[in-house]
Amino acid sequence: MEKILVKKERNPLKTTLHTIYYLIVFGLIFWGFGGIEYKGIMQTAASSINALLDGFINPDLAYATNTTIDGLPYAILETIAIAISGTFVSAIISIPFALLASQNIVGQKVSKVGKLIVTMIRTFPELILALIFISVVGPGAPAGILALGIHSIGMLAKLFSEAIESMDMGVKEALESCGGNYFEVLFRAVLPQVSPELISYTLYRFEINMRAASTLGLVGAGGIGAPLIFAIRTRSWERAAIIIIVLVVTVTIIDQISGRIRKKLV
C-alpha cells in the first residue's frame, strides 16, 4: 500500500515563543532557589521540632478555659468580632466602589479609573494599614477592624464588580423601559439581581478575614494574633499548641457554616 504522507504543521514563531516562555519560567525558578540560604538548619531544628510536638501532645488547657480577659476564649471572640464587623461593614461600603468599577454601569472610562482605585486599595498591605490605624485609635481591636474593613473594600469591590459586569442586563433594561432613573434601576433591578453573589462573596471574604484577623493581632491590632506569636517566640509550645488547635477548630466551624449558607444562596 502506498504510504500516506501528511505535512506536519509547524509554526516556527509559536514554538519559539513557547520555548522562550518556558526558559523564562525555569530561569526564574532557578534564580529563586539560588537566593535562599540553606544554612546548617537541621541541627537546631530537630530539638525544636521535638519540643513543638510535645507541646501539641500536652496543650495548655488552663489557658483555654480561662474565661477572663486574659484567656483564650476572650481572644478568639475578639478575633471573630473583628472579622465580623470588618467584613460586613466593608461589604456595604464596597458597593459604591464596585459600581464605579463596573463597565456596564458607568461606562469604559470611569470604570477603568474605578478599577485602578480598587486595585490600589487591595494592594496596600493589611499590616501597614493596621499600623496606620493603630496610630489613629491606639492599639487594640478597633484598629484591626478598620484595617480589615478598608482592605476588604479592595477585595470585595473587585469581586462585586465582576459579578455586576457579568450579570444579565435584562432587568436593568426592563426597569429603564418603565421609566426608572439611575437610582431606581440600581436599587430595584441591579442590586437585587446580584445580591446572592454579593452575599456569597462577602461570606467568602469573611472566611479569609477570620485568618487575617488572627494575624493582625501580631502588630497589636487585637485578637488572638498577639498571644499566639508571643507564645511561639518564647517557645511556650504548650500555649502555642492550644491556641493553634482552638483557632483551627473555630475557623473550620465558621468555614462550614459559611459554606453551607453560600450553597443555599446559589
Add this chain to the structure above:
Amino acid sequence: MEKITVPKPRRLRRNLTILTVTLLIVGSAWFAGFNLFEVIGNLYKGSRLLGRMFFPPDISYVPRIISPMLETIQMALVGTFIGALVALPTAVLAANNFIKTKWLHVPLRFILNILRTIPAMVLASLFVAVFGLGAFSGVVALAIFTFGLISKLTFESIEAIDYGQVEALMSLGANKMNVLRYAIIPQILPQYTSYTIYGFEVNIRAAAVLGWVGAGGIGQTLEYNLAWRNFDRVGTIIIFSFAIVLIIDLVSSAIRKRLV
C-alpha cells in the same frame, strides 16, 4: 372601583435574618470596643503619620531595598513552585472521581483544611522558631500554604471535569495512568496553571510581610525601619513593594486571561 384585598405576606423569616445579622455586626463592633466618634476624632493622627511616610519618602533608600525585595520575590517563586508541584499529585489523590477510595480522601482533605486554616504568618513564625531567621523559613511556610491553597482549588477542578472523556478512555481499555494523562490532566491544566499564578500573586504579598516575623525578605527591612521609627523609609518600602506587586499583578492577570 372596588378595593382589592390581599393576604399579608409572611415576612418572619426574612426579618428575623436581617435582625440577627444586624445584631451580630453591631454587637461585634461594640465588643471590640469600636467607637465611631473616637475614630473620626482621631483621624488627623493617621494623616500625620501618612505625611511622615509619604511626603516625602526617603528616595535615597531605594538602592538598599532592592536586595531584600529580590529575596522576597525569590521566596515567592520558590514557595509557589514547590507548593504547586506537590499540590498536583495531592489534588489527584484527593479528588473523589479518580481514585475512589474514601479512606484516602477524607484524611487528605482534612489535612488540607487544617493547613489552609492556619494563617501564613503563624506558619512562618513557627518555622522561624524551628529553622531560625531567614528566607528558608519563609519559603517553607509559603510552600505549605500554597500547597494547601492549590490542592483545594485543583481537586475541585478535577471533580468538575467532563467525566465523559474519562469514560470514553476507560471504555477503550486505558488504565488509570493513561486516563490521568489523556483525560484528566489536559482538562485541568489551564486551570491548574491559573491557580498557580494566582498563588504566586498571593505569595508575593504574603512574602512581603512574612519578613515581619523574621522570615526574610522586605518584611524584615520594614519591621526594622518601623522599630527605629524611620517612617520616611517605611514610606519608600511601601511604595516600592506596592509598585512591584502591581506590576506582577498586571502581568499575571494578563497571562491568566490568555489561559482560560
Add this chain to the structure above:
Amino acid sequence: MIKFVNVSKTYPNGVEALKNINLEIKEGEFVAIIGLSGAGKSTLLRLINKLIESTGGEVFFDGASVTKAKGRDLINIRRQIGMIFQGFNIVKRMSVLSNVLSGRVAYHPTWKTILGLFPEEDKQIAYRALQRVDILEKVHNRASDLSGGQQQRVAIARALAQEPKLMLADEPVASLDPITTVQVMDYLKKINTEDGITTVANLHHVDLAWNYATRVVGVREGRIVYDVLRKDMKKAQFFADLEKVYGRPLTHDEILGDE
C-alpha cells in the same frame, strides 16, 4: 401614535441595522413585526422608547420627539410605554408584587420608590394588573417560584401597572411552550382590544402574526418590505408574500399551527 421618520441605525461596529425607516402606527392597532433574526426587529422596537438611540432620522411618540427627549421628558415618555421581553426580565429574588410595583416608579419621587413606599392606590393598581392576567394569588410569591409563562404574565402586569398607552413586546413568547404561548398571546390581545392599548410585537412565528395581529409589518435587512392590514390579507397570498420577508417561500412545516 408612533411615527418613524427616515430613521436609520448603524451600530458602532458598522452594522447597518435599520435603513431609512418610515412607519406610522395608529392608536389601538396590534402590529406584528416579523422577519429573520438580525433583520432589525429588536432595534426597531427599542428605538420607540429610546433604549437604543438612532443614528439618523427621528422617532415620535404621541407627537413628541423621542429622539430628542432627555431626562425627565424621556422618563415621562417611557412610563407611558410598557415593554415585555423574551427573557421576561423579572427580578427573580423580589416578590411578584414588588416586581409589578416597579412599573410605577416613574410616577413618584425616587426616594420613595427606593424605600418601597408606594401609596395604597399604586398597590391597588398592581393588584388589578395582576388580576387582569389571572395571577393575583401569587402576589407575595418570590418571582423565581413561578413558571416561565407565569413570569411573563407578571411582566405583563408590570407593564399594565404603568397604565400605558403603548405596549411593546420583544419576542414575548419565544421562550415558552406552545400552550403557554397561546395563553400569553391571548392576554396581549385581550389588553389590546379591551383596554385599547396599542401593541407592537416582534414575533418569531408567522402563524401568531396571522392569528393575533391587526397589521403585519415585515422587516428584512433593515428595511420594511411588507406592511399590510390583517383584514386585507388572504392566507394563500400572505404565505406567498412571506418570500419578501424571509428571502424564500416558507414550507408548510416551517409554519406552526394549523391551517
